Amino acid sequence: MNKKIDFTLNGKAVSRDVPTHRLLLDLLRDEIGATGTKEGCGTGDCGACTVMMNGKPVNSCLILSGELAGADIVTIEGLKIGAELHAVQKAFVQDGGAQCGYCTPGMLMMSKALLDSNNNPSEEEIRYALSGNLCRCTGYAKIVQAVQDAAAMLRSKNP
Ligand code: FES
Numbered sequence: 001m002n003k004k005i006d007f008t009l010n011g012k013a014v015s016r017d018v019p020t021h022r023l024l025l026d027l028l029r030d031e032i033g034a035t036g037t038k039e040g041c042g043t044g045d046c047g048a049c050t051v052m053m054n055g056k057p058v059n060s061c062l063i064l065s066g067e068l069a070g071a072d073i074v075t076i077e078g079l080k081i082g083a084e085l086h087a088v089q090k091a092f093v094q095d096g097g098a099q100c101g102y103c104t105p106g107m108l109m110m111s112k113a114l115l116d117s118n119n120n121p122s123e124e125e126i127r128y129a130l131s132g133n134l135c136r137c138t139g140y141a142k143i144v145q146a147v148q149d150a151a152a153m154l155r156s157k158n159p
């Protein structure tokens with residue numbers, strides 16, 4: 001069943017007439033062209049598809065378009081602030097937190113979600129927050145370092 005869905009994507013109003021069972025991940029990638037969000041497992045296990053929905057991280061492969069009415073969605077395309085990269089983006093670049101980069105959009109969105117609520121997380125808290133985001137390349141050490149450095153950048157701006 002198709003339905004007109006109105007929601008906000010990266011600060012802009014979006015209106016789409018779509019089947020209510022279409023996955024948010026497919027809506028973003030195939031209809032809107034926001035291909036920064038990646039599909040890994042398609043079953044909620046890898047975190048590659050993580051986006052923010054109403055300020056909370058969600059797996060977009062588990063969200064139906066019918067749930068989107070009035071929602072505020074932020075994807076990796078909306079993470080930078082104006083022309084400036086978000087601190088997590090800067091730190092992942094600086095620390096080599098990405099190798100093939102496939103997991104990186106999801107890692108960045110989940111890291112942002114963590115730092116939104118805790119700007120001084122311990123290594124254990126970072127590893128726990130990212131435990132649903134799988135990376136086949138990095139061994140996670142540089143990712144954890146990048147999140148710690150992003151936290152330090154954010155604290156230096158807002159002590
Ligand atoms: S593609 Fe959504 S969690 Fe893996």
Ligand code: FES
Binds near residue numbers: 097100104136
């Ligand atoms: S950088 Fe390749 S899967 Fe994480």
